[in-house]
Each structure stands twice: as C-alpha cells, then as structure tokens.
Amino acid sequence: MESTALRVVLDSSALIGAERAKFKTPEVIKTIRSCIGDLPIVISALTVAELGHGIYRAQTPERRQERRRFLDELKSQIPVHPVTEATAEIIARIDGEQAAKGINLPLSDLIIGACALELGYAIGTSNLRDFSRIPGMDIIEF
Numbered sequence: 001m002e003s004t005a006l007r008v009v010l011d012s013s014a015l016i017g018a019e020r021a022k023f024k025t026p027e028v029i030k031t032i033r034s035c036i037g038d039l040p041i042v043i044s045a046l047t048v049a050e051l052g053h054g055i056y057r058a059q060t061p062e063r064r065q066e067r068r069r070f071l072d073e074l075k076s077q078i079p080v081h082p083v084t085e086a087t088a089e090i091i092a093r094i095d096g097e098q099a100a101k102g103i104n105l106p107l108s109d110l111i112i113g114a115c116a117l118e119l120g121y122a123i124g125t126s127n128l129r130d131f132s133r134i135p136g137m138d139i140i141e142f
Contacts, residue, residue, distance in 0.1 A: 006039060006040075007039055007040045007041070007042070007119065007120070007121040007122070008036055008039050008040070008041045008042075008116075008121055008122050008123070008124045008140060009041070009042055009043065009044060009081070009112065009115050009116040009119065009121045009122070009123050009124065010032065010041055010042070010043050010047065010078070010124045010125075011047070011109070011112055011123055011124060011125035011126070011127060011131065012046070012047045012050040012051065012108070012112065013125050013126045013127040014032070014124060014125055014126050014142040015028065015043070015047065015051060015074065016050065016051065016054065017126060018031070019051065019054065019067060019070050022066070024070070024073075025069075025070055025073035025074050025077065026073075028074075029077060029078075032124065032142070035124070035140065035142060036124065036140060041078055041124070042078060042079045042080065042081045042115075042119070042121070043074070043075075043078050043079075043080055043081070044080070044081055044083070044111065044112045044115040045080055045081065045082050045083050046083065046108055046111045046112055046115075047080075047112060048071065048075065048080055050108065051067070051070070051071045051074070052071060054067050055067045055068050055071065081115050081118075081119065083111060083115070084118065086118050087111070087114045087115055087118050088114075090114040090117050090118055091107075091110055091111060091114045094110060094113075094114065094117075094134060094135065095107075095110055097135070098133065098134075098135075103133055105130060105133060105134065106130055109127065109130040109131060109134075110134065113131055113134040113137055116137065116138075117134075117136060117137065121138075122137075122138035122139060122140050123137055123138070123139055123140070124140045124142055125139060125140070125141065125142060126141065126142050128141060
C-alpha cells in the first residue's frame with residue numbers, strides 16, 4: 001500500500017530484522033530514512049519491550065551487549081510513544097470487532113497498530129499480513 005501519512009510508527013518487525021542482521025542503529029535509521037524521507041518517526045513502548053526481550057534471550061554476553069546498545073541508541077534517537085488509555089480503547093474496539101468477524105490479531109501487533117491509529121500515523125513494517133487486517137491502518141512496507 002502506498003501511504004499518504006506524514007508520520008510513521010516503526011513496527012518491531014523491521015527493527016528486529018535489522019538487529020538480527022547485526023546492523024548498527026545509525027545504519028538502520030539511514031535505511032528507514034531512504035524509504036520514508038524526513039517524515040517524523042516514533043516507536044511504541046511495546047517495541048521497546050519486544051527489543052528488550054531479545055536482550056535477555058541473547059546466548060552470549062557479547063550479543064546481549066550488542067542488543068542493549070542497539071535499543072539504547074534507538075531510544076536516544078527515536079521518540080517512544082506510551083500505551084495510553086486512548087490506545088487501550090482502540091485496542092479493545094478493533095480486537096472486539098475483528099474477533100466478532102473471526103479475525104484474530106496478534107496482541108503485540110494490535111498494540112503497535114493502535115499506537116499508530118491513535119496518533120494518526122502510518123505503520124512502517126515488513127509484516128503486511130497482520131497489519132493489513134487492522135481496519136484504517138495506513139501501511140508503509142519495508
């Protein structure tokens with residue numbers, strides 16, 4: 001889908017893939033900027049949790065340190081949007097409406113998507129399958 005949004009919430013999938021490929025944070029941001037230009041970007045607090053999860057699953061102290069550095073640099077350069085009461089209401093509405101249609105969405109993607117909807121932002125993701133099932137979602141594919 002082609003986005004007309006003026007701002008972007010980065011989904012964890014794009015960032016986790018880059019981190020697993022051992023890209024450094026400046027490289028990741030440069031790559032994202034090559035796709036979206038100078039549009040303002042944020043990450044959801046849940047993305048911080050998902051990237052943080054990888055820190056504690058790391059198999060070696062060196063990998064744990066690399067992942068910590070990646071997340072810390074990311075947080076220093078990209079604002080983190082919290083999960084708010086408004087986010088929770090969006091999650092409840094979309095999850096209930098979609099479940100009534102037999103569509104089950106992964107909660108983590110729903111939370112990140114609700115963050116984008118709350119802000120009126122597009123979602124920047126490599127996960128089209130799940131985000132395309134969230135009504136009203138403006139998607140930028142990475």
